[in-house]
Amino acid sequence: MTHTQGEIRHDWTAETLRAIHDLPLTELLFQAQSIHRQHHDPATVQRCTLLSIKTGGCPEDCGYCPQSAHYDTGVDREGLLDLAPVLEAARQAKAEGSTRFCMGAAWREVRDGEQFDRVLDMVRGVRELGLEACCTLGMLTEDQAARLGEAGLTAYNHNLDTSPEYYGEIISTRTYEDRLRTIGHVRKAGVTVCSGGIIGMGEGIGDRMGMLAVLAAQDPHPESVPVNALVPVEGTPLGERPPVDPIELVRMIATARIAMPKSMVRLSAGRLELSDEAQALCFMAGANSIFAGDKLLTTPNPGEDRDTALFERLGMASMAAPV
Ligand code: SAM
Ligand code: DTB
Ligand code: SF4
DSSP states (O other): OOOTTOOOOSOOOHHHHHHHHTSOHHHHHHHHHHHHHHHSOTTEEEEEEEEEEEOSOBSOOOTTOTTBTTSOOSOOOOOOOOHHHHHHHHHHHHHTTOSEEEEEEOOSBOOSSHHHHHHHHHHHHHHHTTOEEEEEOSBOOHHHHHHHHHTTOOEEEOOOBSOHHHHHHHOOSSOHHHHHHHHHHHHHTTOEEEOOEEEOSSOOHHHHHHHHHHHHHSSSOOSEEEEEEOOOOTTSTTTTOOOOOHHHHHHHHHHHHHHSTTSEEEEOTTGGGOOHHHHHHHHHTTOOEEEESSBSSSSBOOOHHHHHHHHHHHTOEEOOOOO
């Protein structure tokens, strides 16, 4: 069976996706690239900049996360940033070629009050700069999602992280259903959905495919799908995991691209460990967005100089700012 038609489907099963994932790499890349070209410019990659607006001390126990209060990782706990430094960081991100500014908070969930109001001001300020604004703040109620939408939020990031079956091995303080509920609230508020996961946590390929099947069952598909390679952080339960095989990352990205042809597939955490050649294969496989800047939320990321050199070496362009 060939999937080069790239029709939008919501009935992908983990098994069908597995068959695609396991194709000879050349065949997989050809199919992914053919679909990619139907919906995207193959020479352009979006740069997004992350900023941790509230770092550390999170009550959740996500086994990969340096910001969980359950683990001793050396990440200092800090309060919510003020508006001015956030907008300054957004201005700098724009100057460095990013078109999306993503603000992350180490919260289990949003609470109404002064802090949430401040985040709404941040969203308004980022949008006024002509950037897409994304937030990732933990669980949201329907009302909170609507207020973010009214403030002009472009996207909300809430990852499924892994398959429903493997999820409990990694996180015990909230359920898969909790995650899907928040995503539903985001969708209902008219804010675009950014949802993906992490590979390299000890899950099987079947779990990766299971997660893609759940994402692709959403109608519409999440507009953006971050694929993270675990950044093992000392002190977390996953701190000793071996590095992800770059070819497995390429296969995951290609399968995500085939399952969700129109979505932005973001090559997210873990780029520091990848060679230029491996990143080139990820772009070939259909990744068309990256996190730019020398820091993700708390861990390092290739800085602007390295990415500019990468784009130059590959002859790729950064996506232009939205008008
Ligand atoms: N607290 C909010 C939440 O969990 O929804 C937002 C911030 S949280 C850090 C955002 C995402 O970052 C997580 O869902 C996870 O997929 C990713 N992440 C966190 N730590 C990571 C790590 N060490 N390696 C790769 N991805 C990671
Ligand atoms: C996503 O999927 N990856 C980003 C963003 N969404 C918020 C976060 C990666 C975090 C990596 C670990 C850290 O820097 O703390
Ligand atoms: Fe908290 Fe988010 Fe980290 Fe989980 S991933 S511990 S919710 S900051």
